[in-house]
Amino acid sequence: MHAPAATLSSSRPEESDPIARFLLKRLGLALATLFLLSVIVFAAAQLLPGDVGRNVLGPFASQQQVDRLNHELGVDRPIVVQYGDWISRFVRGDLGDSLQYKEPVWGLLGPALGNSLKLAAVAFVLLVPLSILGGVVAALRRGRLVDRMITITGLSLTSIPEFVTAIVLILMIGIWLKWLPVTATAPEGANIVTQVKYLLLPSLALVAVLFGYVARITRASVIEAVDADYTRTAYLKGLDGRHVMTRHVLRNSLLPTIAVVATQVGYLIGGLLVIEKLFNYNGIGQRIYVAAQNKDFVMLQDGVLIVGIVYLVATLLADILYSLLNPRIRFGGVE
Amino acid sequence: MRRLDAYRFSQAGPLENDLIDEFAEGGMDRQEFIKRATVLGLSVGVIGSALAALDAPLAFAAPAAAKAGGRLRVGIIPPPTKDVEPYTLADQGGLETAGIAGEFLTRATQTLTLQPELALSWKPNANATVWTFKLRPNVKFQTGEAFGADDVVATYNRLVGPDSGALSAFKGVLSTGGVKAIDNLTVQFTLDAPTASFPYLTSSTTYQAIILPKDYKVGSYTKISPVTGAFRLTSYTPGVGAKYDRNPGWWGGKSPLDGVDATYYSDDAAVISALLGNQIDLVGQVQFATGRALFNNPNVQIFSTRGATHRQVPMRVNLNNPLKDRRVRQAIALTLDRPGIVKTLFNGFADIGNDSPFAPVYPSTNRKVPQRVKNLAKAKALLAAAGYPRGFKITLTTEKVGEIPQLAQIIQRSVKAIGIDMKIVLLTATQYFDGTQDGPPTGYGNTPWLNTPMNITDWGHRSVPNVFLTAAIKSRGVWNAAQYKNPKLDRVIDRFLGAIAASDQRKFAGQIQDTLLRDTPVIFPYFYNYLAAGSKKVKGYKADALGQVYLSRTSLA
Numbered sequence: 014m015h016a017p018a019a020t021l022s023s024s025r026p027e028e029s030d031p032i033a034r035f036l037l038k039r040l041g042l043a044l045a046t047l048f049l050l051s052v053i054v055f056a057a058a059q060l061l062p063g064d065v066g067r068n069v070l071g072p073f074a075s076q077q078q079v080d081r082l083n084h085e086l087g088v089d090r091p092i093v094v095q096y097g098d099w100i101s102r103f104v105r106g107d108l109g110d111s112l113q114y115k116e117p118v119w120g121l122l123g124p125a126l127g128n129s130l131k132l133a134a135v136a137f138v139l140l141v142p143l144s145i146l147g148g149v150v151a152a153l154r155r156g157r158l159v160d161r162m163i164t165i166t167g168l169s170l171t172s173i174p175e176f177v178t179a180i181v182l183i184l185m186i187g188i189w190l191k192w193l194p195v196t197a198t199a200p201e202g203a204n205i206v207t208q209v210k211y212l213l214l215p216s217l218a219l220v221a222v223l224f225g226y227v228a229r230i231t232r233a234s235v236i237e238a239v240d241a242d243y244t245r246t247a248y249l250k251g252l253d254g255r256h257v258m259t260r261h262v263l264r265n266s267l268l269p270t271i272a273v274v275a276t277q278v279g280y281l282i283g284g285l286l287v288i289e290k291l292f293n294y295n296g297i298g299q300r301i302y303v304a305a306q307n308k309d310f311v312m313l314q315d316g317v318l319i320v321g322i323v324y325l326v327a328t329l330l331a332d333i334l335y336s337l338l339n340p341r342i343r344f345g346g347v348e
Numbered sequence: 349m350r351r352l353d354a355y356r357f358s359q360a361g362p363l364e365n366d367l368i369d370e371f372a373e374g375g376m377d378r379q380e381f382i383k384r385a386t387v388l389g390l391s392v393g394v395i396g397s398a399l400a401a402l403d404a405p406l407a408f409a410a411p412a413a414a415k416a417g418g419r420l421r422v423g424i425i426p427p428p429t430k431d432v433e434p435y436t437l438a439d440q441g442g443l444e445t446a447g448i449a450g451e452f453l454t455r456a457t458q459t460l461t462l463q464p465e466l467a468l469s470w471k472p473n474a475n476a477t478v479w480t481f482k483l484r485p486n487v488k489f490q491t492g493e494a495f496g497a498d499d500v501v502a503t504y505n506r507l508v509g510p511d512s513g514a515l516s517a518f519k520g521v522l523s524t525g526g527v528k529a530i531d532n533l534t535v536q537f538t539l540d541a542p543t544a545s546f547p548y549l550t551s552s553t554t555y556q557a558i559i560l561p562k563d564y565k566v567g568s569y570t571k572i573s574p575v576t577g578a579f580r581l582t583s584y585t586p587g588v589g590a591k592y593d594r595n596p597g598w599w600g601g602k603s604p605l606d607g608v609d610a611t612y613y614s615d616d617a618a619v620i621s622a623l624l625g626n627q628i629d630l631v632g633q634v635q636f637a638t639g640r641a642l643f644n645n646p647n648v649q650i651f652s653t654r655g656a657t658h659r660q661v662p663m664r665v666n667l668n669n670p671l672k673d674r675r676v677r678q679a680i681a682l683t684l685d686r687p688g689i690v691k692t693l694f695n696g697f698a699d700i701g702n703d704s705p706f707a708p709v710y711p712s713t714n715r716k717v718p719q720r721v722k723n724l725a726k727a728k729a730l731l732a733a734a735g736y737p738r739g740f741k742i743t744l745t746t747e748k749v750g751e752i753p754q755l756a757q758i759i760q761r762s763v764k765a766i767g768i769d770m771k772i773v774l775l776t777a778t779q780y781f782d783g784t785q786d787g788p789p790t791g792y793g794n795t796p797w798l799n800t801p802m803n804i805t806d807w808g809h810r811s812v813p814n815v816f817l818t819a820a821i822k823s824r825g826v827w828n829a830a831q832y833k834n835p836k837l838d839r840v841i842d843r844f845l846g847a848i849a850a851s852d853q854r855k856f857a858g859q860i861q862d863t864l865l866r867d868t869p870v871i872f873p874y875f876y877n878y879l880a881a882g883s884k885k886v887k888g889y890k891a892d893a894l895g896q897v898y899l900s901r902t903s904l905a
Contacts, residue, residue, distance in 0.1 A: 069430050187625045198588075
């Protein structure tokens with residue numbers, strides 16, 4: 014292990030450390046993606062139907078009032094000027110004021126982002142072990158009843174739209190059985206246990222949607238790993254089953270699972286509009302949706318970019334984990 | 349009788365005496381007398397004396413003893429769409445949020461009577477162009493200042509200013525400089541034109557007219573709670589909710605509730621499940637179409653009040669298409685099965701419309717005007733006479749709001765029976781109200797809701813039909829989506845607005861109703877009830893036709 018590091022220490026950094034090279038490349042791509050995202054979201058915001066002033070003042074305001082407000086808000090300036098103004102403020106950490114609510118955007122998006130992260134965390138805590146366990150059990154019982162049950166259940170749950178799953182859960186668990194609250198927001202000052210209790214129902218709805226997807230990827234990867242030559246070699250070397258499973262099968266088969274789970278981060282943070290609406294949760298997805306509805310450019314653009322950043326950070330973290338687990342990256346092989 | 353006589357000789361003006369005479373002569377029933385008496389500012393004692401002398405004793409039911417304590421959890425749907433600034437309010441969530449804490453000069457009740465709130469009494473001059481309001485003494489704003497006439501003057505000057513959201517109510521009625529303080533507790537409004545129903549414009553139905561201190565700083569409403577009401581707004585988070593605590597210094601005494609926790613909802617299913625799941629106690633507004641689960645649930649009580657909330661189906665009279673011919677417009681109106689529509693869309697929680705803004709709930713509505721009923725044979729004959737025996741193609745544009753898409757489909761199916769091929773264009777509310785509202789090509793800009801050949805628009809409740817007439821029907825009305833012009837009718841409308849005697853109001857109303865039935869620039873299919881829902885433990889709550897959530901006397905069992 015020491016020899017390659019000693020040998021490569023005299024070379025250029027990108028050649029010397031494959032992980033650093035890999036991550037630098039990923040970071041560069043992430044920044045380019047963010048720039049592209051900022052341009053796209055800004056352009057898309059301009060294309061949204063409606064007029065900012067008209068949305069703020071309502072349908073019955075006079076055109077004169079609307080024009081005056083648009084001027085005050087600066088939305089009648091050239092598009093390029095508006096983009097430059099927005100993005101330069103964003104990179105300095107100034108998110109500006111919401112056009113709709115006339116309050117600082119961070120004061121509105123910050124708590125919403127925190128809420129979304131909480132919901133995503135609870136959903137992850139439930140989803141990852143459950144779906145990996147389900148996938149591994151299905152793979153190890155390939156072709157048997159358990160495998161079929163897990164696969165069919167997962168597939169069925171995934172194919173049901175999340176709002177249907179959520180409504181069924183609300184009706185059964187929240188209203189009929191009264192086991193869990195039907196809204197996701199815990200009362201002010203609630204402790205962590207109460208907060209988790211309020212988040213359980215929406216998290217279950219998310220788990221139902223994602224379980225089949227993650228479990229199937231895990232199952233396929235585990236089957237591939239079990240059938241691989243290195244697993245056979247490990248058995249032939251005389252290693253016991255548990256050793257083979259943890260050191261060889263799971264370690265290799267979890268790589269695609271990590272990648273898949275990482276790609277769900279963006280969805281779990283910013284794409285839960287339906288769940289947030291049904292459980293009346295102040296998440297960033299709802300904030301972005303309402304901003305889009307009301308042509309609140311500033312909040313919409315900031316919100317999308319923040320979700321983009323969270324998504325890219327999560328992907329980067331997944332890449333780091335991936336590179337640490339994947340010897341081919343660690344030792345400078347193929348990415 | 350002696351008390352009534354004393355009032356008539358010493359205090360009553362010609363308007364008040366006319367009203368009492370009209371009641372004595374049987375020109376109106378007891379309920380209507382009370383409504384009109386409150387508008388003219390007659391005190392409860394005088395009303396009681398008149399009823400005792402001329403009709404039957406008026407029973408003022410003492411409010412049931414309410415259990416004190418507890419915080420009421422109310423769901424508000426939809427959330428305020430912008431900052432909560434009273435004088436610019438333009439949305440349901442905003443008016444409910446502001447109205448829980450704010451107060452008005454007068455408050456419109458469920459039965460369209462007016463109750464004194466920050467004004468104790470009001471009185472017009474002989475032709476209803478000058479109204480004098482006596483204010484309630486010993487009232488303090490929650491910020492500590494004493495309430496007085498200067499606060500009212502400042503509030504109303506803001507309300508008639510260019511940025512006001514209340515111009516639909518005050519334009520042509522009250523202008524800048526029209527309000528002045530006579531003394532610290534007397535305010536005088538000098539109107540632009542005679543307006544017999546002016547006190548209604550000072551009531552909670554003009555939801556922007558919350559009285560604020562004279563030194564009120566715009567933008568501070570949700571931060572300092574500069575109001576006089578029973579509750580103090582203590583926290584507000586846009587899109588999330590608001591909290592209110594009892595105002596210990598309220599002039600009305602101690603409100604039963606310790607406080608109110610308002611949560612905003614943007615989805616009907618979410619607010620309904622929250623009520624059924626006991627996460628909230630009250631929903632400020634429910635729709636029958638989306639809230640059917642509530643209507644037969646034994647644990648839920650429905651609060652219903654009749655009102656003038658309605659949908660208008662204007663048909664452009666000045667485009668080069670078949671709608672230009674009034675026979676065609678009449679034919680379309682004759683295809684509608686209105687009782688069926690009311691049953692389907694509202695389960696009966698609505699009144700049938702008769703193609704004028706005179707809702708059945710208004711005392712001024714002339715009930716002698718015949719109700720338009722479905723008549724396909726007549727509709728076909730009218731269409732043939734207009735030169736379209738095989739019908740024609742037309743586009744109906746509307747917005748995705750409430751039951752409107754279903755109404756559009758009903759109209760589409762209805763007119764098909766007489767050969768009209770109707771295409772529906774469904775827009776979001778944002779798209780529907782987008783664009784300019786004045787200027788070329790016809791003076792109404794380019795917004796879809798004022799310029800499409802035929803559309804459906806949602807209109808809120810008003811205690812009197814004035815705004816519907818002046819804005820949607822009069823020739824230069826700012827929201828005259830049919831672009832209908834009838835100078836003769838304009839004059840009748842002006843007479844109606846200035847008419848003081850109920851009989852005169854009904855006479856002019858009848859003329860307006862007849863003309864609108866003949867010309868049919870706008871179809872008014874129904875006026876629906878305002879519905880709220882709550883758990884059985886909510887006591888003393890009454891739905892408001894405009895959607896105000898008035899909780900000062902509400903309690904929890």
